[in-house]
Amino acid sequence: MALPVGQQAKYWGIATAIFLVALWFLGDVILPFVLGGAIAYCLDPIADRLERAGASRVAAVAIITLVAVFIFVLLILLVIPTLVEQTASLIDTAPELFDRLRNGLTERFPQLLDDQSTVYKQLLSIGETIQAKGGELVNGIVSSALGLLNILVLIVIVPVVAVYMLLDWDNMTAKIDEMLPRDHVETIRALGRDIDATLASFIRGQGTVCLVLGTYYAVALMLAGLNFGLIVGFIAGLITFIPYVGAIVGGMLAVGLALFQFWGSIEVVDGDIVTYATNWLRIGIVAGIFGLGQFLEGNILTPKLVGGSVGLHPVWLLFALSVFGTLFGFVGMLVAVPIAAMIGVVARWGVSQYKDSLLYRGKSGSD
Known part of the structure; x- marks a missing residue:
């Protein structure tokens, strides 16, 4: 005979409270294990495919580990130093960009931007503020990240945890299945399959879309000759999980930088006035890169990699990230997506149970 519903709810409520309290107090301690588990979850389908191709589980994990080490070394040697350098350079160049904006507006609208006007003074102070606060922001982010994700965690603990969890992933899921309440095992399995499908669509599918588009934007913008193309591509790819926002924000940032870089100007060099023509072709190429990226995302990448329905609304996802990030820090942001998927499923x-109940349908049972 099953336990009464009220008693079951009490037990599950206590278990949830214990989980949240443990997350609150052990956030920094369990961080490498959460990261390792997330990496193992993302790589488990690849290991399963290698096993179906004839490799053993150990060989599959070894192949994945070697490829991951190669990619990590490549990022450390090539991508990350350039990304940091472009970020710092963009912050240092921001005052110059605003000076050009102020000078351009002064040339075209002199009556609006005299030396004593509020708009002129505001534009003058924006560049100085960004240069002063931008450096502090970057230093704060770097110092916080180093305090949270120290070198030992990044290089040793997380990869080791990920490898061991990837090796034992099937065994762990089987053990968890054995511990499910027998009266509700089929319902929990069905919910688990829905949660896994939602997470697979979002984390694996949407994450792959973000990676592909971020790489495409960064490489294409750098080939187009745009300064800070790598950082713009990184930002656009990072927020691509929000529909249209990644392309809009990245496109506006890229086109704005292209206007500053390729817009015609007048400069006095050794007493001679030199006029630079506006390179409309370069500006159009930058805009076309994001137009093509939006087409690829909507017609090829998202339908193929994510599917028709992710099951996580962007507003709900942002809300979960904000709440769990505020309450539990970086660990909370890591667990926000799976918890949001669970709550959504x-x-x-x-809702489906409610629509099948007498409370919704009434005694008549009519639809």
């Missing part, structure tokens, strides 16, 4: 299941 359980909520949809609850």
Whole structure:
């Protein structure tokens, strides 16, 4: 005989409270294990495919580890130093960009931007503020990241945890399945499959879309000759999980930088006035890169990699990231996506149960 519903709810409520308290107090301690588990979850389908191709589990994990080490070394040697350098250079160049904007507006609208006007003074102070606060922001982010993700965690603990969890992933899921309440095992399995499908669509599918588009934007913008193309591509790819926002924000930032870089100007060199023509072709190429990226995302990448329905609304996802990030820090942001997926799946299941109940249909049972 099953336990009463009220008693079951009490036990599950206590378990949830214990989980949240442990997350609150052990956030920094469990961080490498959460990261390792997330990496193992993302790589498990690749290991399964290698096993179906004839490799053993150990050989599959060894192949994945070697490829991951190669990619990590490549990023450390090539991409990350350039990314940091372009970020610092963009912050240092921001005052100059605003000076050009102020000078251009002064040439075209002199009556609006005299030396005593509020707009002129505001534009003058924006560049100085960005240069002063931008450096502090970058230093704060770097110092916080180093305090949270120290070198030992990044290089040793997380990869080791990920490798061991990837080796034992099937065994762990089987053990968890054995511990499910027998009266609700089929319902929990169905919910688990829905949660896994949602997470697979978002984390694996949408994450791959973000990686592909970020790489495309960065490489294409750098080939187009745009300064800071790598950092713009990184930003655009990072927020691509929000529909249209990544292309819009990245496109506006890239086109704005292209206007500053390729817009015609007048400069006095050794007493001679030199006029630089506006390179409309370069500006159009930068805009076309994001137009093509949006086409690829909507017609090829998202349908193929993500599917028709992710199950996580962007607003709900941002809300979960904000709440868990505020309450539990960086670890909270890591667990926000799976918890949001679980809540969403359980909520949809609850709605379907409600629509099948007498509370919704009434005694007549009519639709």
